[in-house]
Each structure stands twice: as C-alpha cells, then as structure tokens.
Amino acid sequence: MKAHDGLYIEGAWRPAESRDVIEVVNPVDEQVVGRVPAGGALDVDTAVRAARAALPGWAATPPAERAARLGALRDVLTARKDEIAETVGTELGAPLKFSQAVHVGMPIAVAGSYAELAAAHPFEEKVGNSTVHQEPVGVVGAITPWNYPLHQIVAKVAPALAAGCTVVLKPAEDTPLTAQLFAEAVHEAGVPAGVFNLVTGLGPIAGQALAEHPGVDLVSFTGSTAVGRQIGATAGAAVKKVALELGGKSANVILPSADLARAVNVGVANVMSNSGQTCSAWTRMLVHADQYEEAVELAAAAAAKYGDRIGPVVSAKQQARVRGYIEKGVAEGARLVAGGPESPREKGYFVSPTVFADVTPEMTIAQEEIFGPVLSILRYEDTEDALRIANGTVYGLAGAVWAGDESEAVAFARRMDTGQVDINGGRFNPLAPFGGYKQSGVGRELGTHGLAEYLQTKSLQF
Numbered sequence: 001m002k003a004h005d006g007l008y009i010e011g012a013w014r015p016a017e018s019r020d021v022i023e024v025v026n027p028v029d030e031q032v033v034g035r036v037p038a039g040g041a042l043d044v045d046t047a048v049r050a051a052r053a054a055l056p057g058w059a060a061t062p063p064a065e066r067a068a069r070l071g072a073l074r075d076v077l078t079a080r081k082d083e084i085a086e087t088v089g090t091e092l093g094a095p096l097k098f099s100q101a102v103h104v105g106m107p108i109a110v111a112g113s114y115a116e117l118a119a120a121h122p123f124e125e126k127v128g129n130s131t132v133h134q135e136p137v138g139v140v141g142a143i144t145p146w147n148y149p150l151h152q153i154v155a156k157v158a159p160a161l162a163a164g165c166t167v168v169l170k171p172a173e174d175t176p177l178t179a180q181l182f183a184e185a186v187h188e189a190g191v192p193a194g195v196f197n198l199v200t201g202l203g204p205i206a207g208q209a210l211a212e213h214p215g216v217d218l219v220s221f222t223g224s225t226a227v228g229r230q231i232g233a234t235a236g237a238a239v240k241k242v243a244l245e246l247g248g249k250s251a252n253v254i255l256p257s258a259d260l261a262r263a264v265n266v267g268v269a270n271v272m273s274n275s276g277q278t279c280s281a282w283t284r285m286l287v288h289a290d291q292y293e294e295a296v297e298l299a300a301a302a303a304a305k306y307g308d309r310i311g312p313v314v315s316a317k318q319q320a321r322v323r324g325y326i327e328k329g330v331a332e333g334a335r336l337v338a339g340g341p342e343s344p345r346e347k348g349y350f351v352s353p354t355v356f357a358d359v360t361p362e363m364t365i366a367q368e369e370i371f372g373p374v375l376s377i378l379r380y381e382d383t384e385d386a387l388r389i390a391n392g393t394v395y396g397l398a399g400a401v402w403a404g405d406e407s408e409a410v411a412f413a414r415r416m417d418t419g420q421v422d423i424n425g426g427r428f429n430p431l432a433p434f435g436g437y438k439q440s441g442v443g444r445e446l447g448t449h450g451l452a453e454y455l456q457t458k459s460l461q462f
C-alpha cells in the first residue's frame with residue numbers, strides 16, 4: 001500500500017515536525033500495511049496558517065469556479081475508484097464488493113452533489129429592503145472517524161469548499177491512507193494550495209490541537225458522543241461554531257400490518273452491513289408481542305446466512321469492545337439466538353453476526369452504541385409502547401418504520417425523536433439532511449442543509 005511520509009499542507013507533501021508515526025494495520029490479517037506521520041500541535045498550527053492564508057482568495061473565487069473544482073474532484077475520485085476501494089478494503093477490512101458500492105460510490109455521489117449545489121446555490125437573496133449575502137464561515141477544522149473513511153471526509157470537505165471555506169482535516173488514525181488518497185485527488189482536481197490541508201495524527205494530540213486552535217472558525221466533528229461533548233465544550237468556550245455528528249441507537253419499528261419477513265430481513269442486513277460499524281444502523285428491532293417469536297426465528301436465520309460474508313471490525317480494540325457488549329447482553333439475561341462472543345476466525349478482528357432476543361429497553365445492549373454486528377430484538381405490546389421504547393434512549397440519529405399502509409408508517413415516524421426515518425425500506429438519499437436529535441449531534445450534513453453549516457449571513461440594508 002502506498003503511504004506518504006509527509007503531511008499535505010499548502011499544496012505539497014512536507015515532513016512533519018513531529019517524529020511520531022502511525023502504523024496502519026489490515027484488520028483482516030493483522031499485518032502492518034503502511035506508516036504515516038502522527039502530526040503534533042506544531043503541524044496543526046502550520047496547516048491552520050496555510051488554510052487561513054488561502055481563505056480570502058478561495059472565498060472570493062466565483063461559486064461557478066469552486067463548483068468546477070468540485071466537479072473535477074468527483075471525476076478524479078471516479079477515475080481512481082479501484083484504488084480507493086482497495087485502500088478502504090485494506091485499512092478498514094471492508095469486502096471489495098461493499099467497498100466499491102458504498103465506500104466509493106457514496107462519496108462520489110456526494111462530491112457530485114456539491115459540484116451541482118455550489119453552481120446553483122443562491123448565495124445572495126433579497127429580503128425586503130435588504131440584500132442577504134451567504135458568506136463562508138472561514139477556516140474549518142474537520143475531524144473524521146474510520147467507519148466510512150472517504151464518505152466522512154467528503155461529507156465535510158465538499159460542502160466546506162463549495163461554501164468558500166478552507167479546511168484542515170484530521171482523519172481517524174485507523175484509516176489515514178484513504179485520507180492521503182483523498183488529498184492526492186484534491187491536488188489533481190486543481191484546488192489551489194492551502195485550501196485543503198491534511199494532518200494525519202492521533203485524536204487527543206492532533207485532533208485536540210485542531211479543535212482548540214484559535215485560527216479555526218468552525219469545528220466539524222464526526223465520532224463518539226464522549227469526544228463530541230468535549231469538542232462542543234471547547235468550541236463553546238471560544239464562541240466558535242461547531243457541528244457534531246455523534247452516535248446512534250436507532251429503532252427499526254415493525255408495525256403489525258407490515259410485511260414481517262421483508263422488514264426483518266432488510267433490518268438484519270442494515271445492521272450487519274459494514275460489520276455493524278454504521279452510526280445510523282437500526283440496532284434495535286421492535287416487534288409486536290404476537291409476531292415476536294416468528295421475527296426472532298427469521299432474524300436468527302438471516303444473521304446465520306451472513307456468517308463469513310461480513311468483514312472484520314476495524315481494530316483489536318473495537319473487537320474487544322464489541323465482544324464485551326455481547327458478554328454483557330448474556331449476563332443481563334438477553335437470549336442469544338445467533339452468533340456470540342467467540343471470534344469466528346483465528347486471525348483478524350472478526351465478530352460473528354449476533355442476534356439477541358428478549359432484550360428489554362433498560363438493558364445495556366438496548367441503550368448503548370455497540371458499533372459491531374449485533375442486533376437486539378425488543379417486544380412491544382401496542383403502538384404507544386413501541387413509541388416509548390423507540391424514543392427511550394439518549395440518541396436520535398435514524399430509524400425505520402414498516403407498515404402495510406405508508407400513511408400509518410409516516411404517522412408513527414413523525415412522532416419519533418430522530419433525524420432520519422426510512423419508510424418501508426426507503427432508499428438512502430445523498431441530498432437529504434443527515435444528523436441527530438438529542439445527543440446524536442448538532443447540525444446536519446449533506447445537501448443544501450449540509451452546505452448551510454459552512455455559511456454565515458450578512459445583511460445589507462438599502
């Protein structure tokens with residue numbers, strides 16, 4: 001695997017001040033596949049200065065030209081799609097087919113959407129005797145997780161560049177090679193020097209330095225609620241803008257009139273996809289008491305079919321964490337109907353697709369985010385009970401509702417405290433706002449709502 005031994009700052013790969021390195025590990029076979037610099041506070045400072053110096057020029061670049069660069073970025077990503085799929089496959093462990101379809105397909109779609117939005121967005125509007133200008137917020141500090149390595153980067157960098165902001169990115173330590181590939185693509189797309197900068201490094205060092213840097217105007221973070229809370233507090237103290245995409249514990253509500261087999265099968269696939277490392281995964285399946293045992297059987301059979309087809313989780317640490325949750329589920333009295341805590345292979349950070357029945361709402365596995373291929377099935381007595389359970393966590397990122405009649409599903413979805421709900425298996429929409437209610441976050445990504453996060457308004461009165 002190709003790895004740069006520098007940081008991408010001001011349009012060039014340059015050596016880090018810090019001597020520390022990150023070893024990138026392939027979670028399938030536990031082999032080291034590359035080494036990248038672990039940047040420190042000095043490196044972050046250099047990158048932020050570069051981004052600040054590039055800001056006036058990029059902010060003044062006509063939106064049509066910014067759109068052209070984003071279009072070029074989409075084209076470079078498309079041209080290099082096999083390389084991206086392979087890189088994500090190597091450092092995340094994602095199976096190649098999934099990597100091609102989702103880890104590559106989704107960011108290309110999002111980059112394309114911002115090429116169009118940048119060209120079409122009304123950056124100026126008339127309100128009575130005022131002209132309201134939408135101007136870039138400034139220098140963005142972007143901090144991303146490893147679960148969808150390229151998507152998480154593009155979902156921040158593309159709207160930021162479309163808005164006229166400049167960026168310093170600190171990607172997850174587990175997936176820095178995808179971030180380096182992205183930096184190459186930005187360069188090839190002709191984005192001017194300093195507009196996008198990459199500092200690979202560790203969260204508590206480079207990440208924290210970026211979040212605290214006085215030269216950063218907006219911190220956009222995706223990751224755990226624990227770190228997000230800390231970043232929000234730091235930003236609040238500095239009266240700095242912040243966008244937080246945090247954890248989830250989403251409910252898949254199957255109403256009695258639904259096509260049960262379809263709802264269960266799609267629900268299991270949703271949880272097992274990306275080895276359960278999807279913040280919006282429907283990790284709690286809610287089934288009416290009368291259909292409960294049938295649903296449990298269907299889910300166990302569906303999970304067993306996944307067997308060897310899912311990849312590992314990202315790291316040994318994550319594997320231990322997920323197994324800890326499975327053991328806790330057993331200890332708290334949930335009924336294991338598929339999978340379990342034992343690793344299905346000798347090598348690699350694999351976890352068996354796992355399904356728990358007889359999960360009650362207060363159990364740890366029904367409340368906390370596991371971030372592995374683990375589904376909990378809960379029983380409800382009536383619609384009000386289902387709603388109480390669905391809304392009964394600190395999170396509110398996503399969810400699903402299934403019913404025989406679409407309007408019945410919509411009525412239920414409107415009462416859920418959550419940012420996105422798929423109705424009867426509705427498809428992912430890269431233009432729909434994505435983000436959380438409650439402790440799942442602050443702000444929205446994707447589409448025009450995602451663009452708005454990177455803009456601030458100025459009103460001129462006449």
Ligand code: NAP
Binds near residue numbers: 146172201
């Ligand atoms: P994490 O530890 O919060 O890491 C996310 C990013 O923040 C990484 O780049 C990390 O660096 C960095 N970071 C860690 N500590 C930091 C600090 N003190 N200051 C600044 N940055 C810091 O999360 P993770 O364990 O990598 O990812 C899994 C979690 O992310 C799950 O809880 C999941 O729900 C959440 N997630 C949410 C979404 C969403 O859209 N809502 C999407 C994906 C993931 P290192 O890599 O060096 O730790």
Ligand code: MG
Binds near residue numbers: 203
């Ligand atoms: Mg971490």
